[in-house]
Amino acid sequence: xRTVKLAVIPGDGIGPEVVAEALxxxxxxxxxxxxxxxQTPFSLGAARYLATGDVLTDDDLSAIKQHDAILLGAVGxxxxxxxxxxxxxxxxxxxxxxFELDHYVNLRPTTLHPGVTSPLxxxxxxxxxxxxxxxxxxYVGNGGAIRVGTPAEVANEVSVNTAYGVERxxxxxxxxxxxxxxxxxxxxxxxxxxxxAGSLWKRTVDAVAAEYPExxxxxxxxxxxxxxxxxxxxxxxxxxxxxxxxxxxxxxAGAISGGIGLAASGNINPDGRFPSMFEPVHGSxxxxxxxxxxxxxxxxxxxxxxxxxxxxxxxxxxxERAVADDLAxxxxxxxxxxxxxxxxxxxxxxxx
Amino acid sequence: xRTVKLAVIPGDGIGPEVVAEALxxxxxxxxxxxxxxxQTPFSLGAARYLATGDVLTDDDLSAIKQHDAILLGAVGxxxxxxxxxxxxxxxxxxxxxxFELDHYVNLRPTTLHPGVTSPLxxxxxxxxxxxxxxxxxxYVGNGGAIRVGTPAEVANEVSVNTAYGVERxxxxxxxxxxxxxxxxxxxxxxxxxxxxAGSLWKRTVDAVAAEYPExxxxxxxxxxxxxxxxxxxxxxxxxxxxxxxxxxxxxxAGAISGGIGLAASGNINPDGRFPSMFEPVHGSxxxxxxxxxxxxxxxxxxxxxxxxxxxxxxxxxxxERAVADDLAxxxxxxxxxxxxxxxxxxxxxxxx
Ligand SMILES: CC(C)[C@H](C(=O)O)[C@@H](O)C(=O)O
Ligand SMILES: CC(C)[C@H](C(=O)O)[C@@H](O)C(=O)O
Numbered sequence: 001x002r003t004v005k006l007a008v009i010p011g012d013g014i015g016p017e018v019v020a021e022a023l024x025x026x027x028x029x030x031x032x033x034x035x036x037x038x039q040t041p042f043s044l045g046a047a048r049y050l051a052t053g054d055v056l057t058d059d060d061l062s063a064i065k066q067h068d069a070i071l072l073g074a075v076g077x078x079x080x081x082x083x084x085x086x087x088x089x090x091x092x093x094x095x096x097x098x099f100e101l102d103h104y105v106n107l108r109p110t111t112l113h114p115g116v117t118s119p120l121x122x123x124x125x126x127x128x129x130x131x132x133x134x135x136x137x138x139y140v141g142n143g144g145a146i147r148v149g150t151p152a153e154v155a156n157e158v159s160v161n162t163a164y165g166v167e168r169x170x171x172x173x174x175x176x177x178x179x180x181x182x183x184x185x186x187x188x189x190x191x192x193x194x195x196x197a198g199s200l201w202k203r204t205v206d207a208v209a210a211e212y213p214e215x216x217x218x219x220x221x222x223x224x225x226x227x228x229x230x231x232x233x234x235x236x237x238x239x240x241x242x243x244x245x246x247x248x249x250x251x252x253a254g255a256i257s258g259g260i261g262l263a264a265s266g267n268i269n270p271d272g273r274f275p276s277m278f279e280p281v282h283g284s285x286x287x288x289x290x291x292x293x294x295x296x297x298x299x300x301x302x303x304x305x306x307x308x309x310x311x312x313x314x315x316x317x318x319x320e321r322a323v324a325d326d327l328a329x330x331x332x333x334x335x336x337x338x339x340x341x342x343x344x345x346x347x348x349x350x351x352x
Numbered sequence: 353x354r355t356v357k358l359a360v361i362p363g364d365g366i367g368p369e370v371v372a373e374a375l376x377x378x379x380x381x382x383x384x385x386x387x388x389x390x391q392t393p394f395s396l397g398a399a400r401y402l403a404t405g406d407v408l409t410d411d412d413l414s415a416i417k418q419h420d421a422i423l424l425g426a427v428g429x430x431x432x433x434x435x436x437x438x439x440x441x442x443x444x445x446x447x448x449x450x451f452e453l454d455h456y457v458n459l460r461p462t463t464l465h466p467g468v469t470s471p472l473x474x475x476x477x478x479x480x481x482x483x484x485x486x487x488x489x490x491y492v493g494n495g496g497a498i499r500v501g502t503p504a505e506v507a508n509e510v511s512v513n514t515a516y517g518v519e520r521x522x523x524x525x526x527x528x529x530x531x532x533x534x535x536x537x538x539x540x541x542x543x544x545x546x547x548x549a550g551s552l553w554k555r556t557v558d559a560v561a562a563e564y565p566e567x568x569x570x571x572x573x574x575x576x577x578x579x580x581x582x583x584x585x586x587x588x589x590x591x592x593x594x595x596x597x598x599x600x601x602x603x604x605a606g607a608i609s610g611g612i613g614l615a616a617s618g619n620i621n622p623d624g625r626f627p628s629m630f631e632p633v634h635g636s637x638x639x640x641x642x643x644x645x646x647x648x649x650x651x652x653x654x655x656x657x658x659x660x661x662x663x664x665x666x667x668x669x670x671x672e673r674a675v676a677d678d679l680a681x682x683x684x685x686x687x688x689x690x691x692x693x694x695x696x697x698x699x700x701x702x703x704x
Contacts, residue, residue: 088544088547090544090545091544091545091547095545118473119472119473119474119582119583120471120472120473120582121470121471121472121473122471138490138509138511138545138546139545141547143511143546143547143548143549144548145548145551145552147515148551148552149555150515151515151516151519152514152515152516153514153515153552154512154513154514154515155513155514155548155549155551155552156510156511156512156513156548156549157490157510157511157513157546157548157549158508158509158510158511159490159495159508159509159510159511160506160508161506161507161508161509162504162505162506162507163499163502163503163504163505163506164503164504167503190596190599192440192442192443193442193443193447193490193491193596193599194490194495194509195440195443195493195495196495196496196497196507196508196509197495197507197508197509199497199500199507200497200500200505200507203501222599222600223599223600223602223603223604224603226578226600226603226604226607227603227604227606227607227612229604230471230472230582230604230607230608231471231607231611244542244545247542247545247574247575248574248575248578248600250575251575251576251578251579252575252578252579252581252582252604254579255578255579255582255583256582259583260579
């Protein structure tokens with residue numbers, strides 16, 4: 001029996017509610033198997049900041065690093081809460097974890113499941129994955145401002161891109177494309193404007209492509225990519241892109257495939273030097289928190305990504321099968337968070 | 353009779369084809385009025401570069417500056433054309449004009465006209481305008497790279513934002529919102545990540561909002577904005593945003609409202625120090641060039657923006673009315689570029 005040390009960060013708002021269901025699904029999918037999960041809860045997020053003034057301490061970070069993987073719900077307080085004005089929970093917690101734990105692959109699969117309604121009239125067969133770079137680009141925090149608050153203010157943001165950082169995520173994306181039936185990879189960037197970063201991304205993709213002759217490669221500017229995401233999303237197989245473009249494209253991808261209430265993600269350190277972190281793409285949704293109506297599906301699908309990352313493809317497949325079956329039968333019925341979780345758990349159990 | 357000096361840049365690919373129809377519409381809408389257009393054609397674009405090695409000379413630029421307004425078709429050669437590898441027509445021509453002529457407002461209206469099919473199942477009443485900043489952000493060309501082509505390469509892109517630049521475009525957007533029936537303004541940015549630029553944009557909008565108490569203001573992160581553009585585009589009235597986010601959002605906006613074949617834009621210098629430039633959002637589409645099948649509607653609607661900018665609201669309204677009527681009756685019929693242009697011109701004539 002192998003023991004996996006799992007750090008659990010329920011977070012704020014609906015985070016704890018959806019994580020509770022995700023953990024039930026994790027149990028159900030691994031019960032009786034040769035893997036057990038030893039869970040450590042971490043109380044992090046806006047609530048913790050308001051209580052203690054800390055967003056993420058060095059001690060928190062070292063404790064989290066002692067784990068094999070992380071499951072995160074959602075973090076962030078009520079928008080406009082004046083007590084949070086001095087803190088940036090997203091940057092101080094979520095992005096800090098992604099950067100400190102070298103989560104250079106931000107994996108965001110998009111599937112339009114049977115039974116799920118898309119806002120698109122004719123979406124087609126949507127099944128792609130976005131490989132979003134997670135540790136570079138305009139997310140590095142290398143901006144600055146002078147003369148703040150005066151008419152002469154200048155505020156800069158620097159997007160940093162390195163051969164080291166681009167090559168490793170591009171390699172991951174090619175390996176992913178090569179392992180998929182359609183074997184297609186689309187680089188999304190804005191090479192005609194961001195010429196330095198764009199050139200690095202383009203040259204890197206061209207170079208790695210030579211090692212994957214079986215993968216068909218194309219390129220789209222980010223603006224054109226958003227067009228295809230609404231006119232022909234079925235054309236995509238694997239998209240590789242930078243941190244900011246990936247952020248934008250994956251929210252749009254979530255929207256066309258039934259909403260970010262269904263979108264799971266993995267912040268992955270493929271080297272295994274640090275624990276990878278799995279989280280729904282949605283936020284803490286304070287407006288519906290505590291009502292028991294949040295959809296736990298994205299959190300549960302994040303558990304599937306976690307299981308696959310840990311080499312438990314069979315258990316991952318069970319979770320995904322159970323979710324797909326639940327979605328197919330869901331219709332317009334409004335169920336509570338727990339009811340959705342229970343239904344999926346029951347289906348996982350029935351798959352044994 | 354006032355004479356307007358109009359610089360005409362047909363450009364590459366379908367550019368000349370759609371510009372020809374746009375000029376017919378311009379004639380039809382102003383014939384017999386107190387304004388006449390004195391047109392100077394400028395041969396600029398990929399074809400000119402291939403012929404002469406020049407993208408835009410100082411002489412071209414000073415000649416263009418002698419005009420009251422510019423109508424541009426589309427520029428850009430065949431993707432992958434090796435002879436163009438050394439040139440960046442988009443940056444050297446299109447962006448150079450926007451920057452040199454201080455086109456700080458990039459105005460991109462989005463209307464889903466009756467009769468036009470949206471890829472959205474239930475788009476609702478889509479009618480908004482994106483006020484995209486045109487002279488700052490990551491478009492400034494302040495990037496650079498070191499150790500290019502080595503494993504130690506670093507490629508940076510700098511987004512520059514100034515109080516001067518942000519305030520003037522925000523003011524324009526508030527004035528536009530205040531003049532519209534719904535009086536709503538949405539700032540789109542990514543303030544939780546791009547904290548320096550985001551803070552400048554946010555503070556500027558808050559400050560100017562105090563002068564426009566009648567305008568309802570809200571804020572969306574760019575990723576969330578893409579979601580609303582497919583789930584509830586009717587919620588938008590005026591969007592104000594930076595150069596890059598505006599680029600992305602307006603292609604998406606074009607896609608949900610019938611395609612960028614219908615999307616017009618104005619690159620505006622509201623100060624009137626330099627000529628403003630009107631162009632369809634679409635590119636040169638070399639794949640369909642010369643076949644006479646390009647849709648000239650976006651170019652014709654750009655003429656309407658041009659007329660309104662020149663204070664000819666009546667003529668602008670005629671063009672828009674004629675286009676709307678043509679779209680309403682268009683159905684699935686495939687007509688040639690000239691047939692669409694002629695139909696719209698006939699309708700303009702009939703409106704007299
Ligand atoms: C909360 C925010 C910092 C984050 C991001 O921009 O990456 C979120 O939008 C996401 O996509 O996970
Ligand atoms: C061609 C390109 C430089 C341009 C831009 O990015 O602004 C285009 O996409 C546009 O939106 O007008």
